């Protein structure tokens with residue numbers, strides 16, 4: 001009897017862990033009318049993601065303006081605002097709703113800003129930093145082409 005309960009508990013645990021695992025990987029999406037993947041979030045969660053987006057756009061502006069002015073400190077400060085340290089504020093429930101590919105792109109977008117910080121600190125040329133920013137904007141473009149937040 002105890003053994004049966006133990007097996008049942010184990011099966012339940014494995015089932016739950018598997019379900020969380022699948023959720024973590026797939027997230028919660030459906031296909032939108034324009035063919036993109038629509039990720040269903042609560043208004044508060046959507047707000048968190050969009051606020052992060054607007055911060056990243058601000059960083060892009062600061063990096064471009066800094067390069068145009070030859071002001072590497074502005075480039076570093078601007079890129080750092082959207083670096084990997086920014087991700088810590090994402091609640092676990094939101095993490096589960098985002099598909100794996102979205103999370104990967106999100107992480108690489110943040111570490112792309114880290115790379116710009118390092119390049120500017122190491123005295124790379126503005127052209128090199130612009131090239132990195134170009135790669136970085138490619139990440140923005142590919143994620144926006146794939147996902148939307150209705």
Ligand code: HEC
Nearest residue numbers: 050053054056057102105106109139140143144147148149
């Ligand atoms: C991991 C995916 C992903 C990446 C990477 C990404 N975005 Fe977004 N972004 C989105 C989604 C999804 C939306 C919502 C679009 C929609 O619903 O049509 C969005 C919306 C936005 C918005 C609108 C914000 C608002 O308040 O409405 C801005 C600005 C933006 N992104 C800027 C950027 C910039 C700049 C980058 C690159 C540095 C970037 N994003 C990278 C997924 C991403």
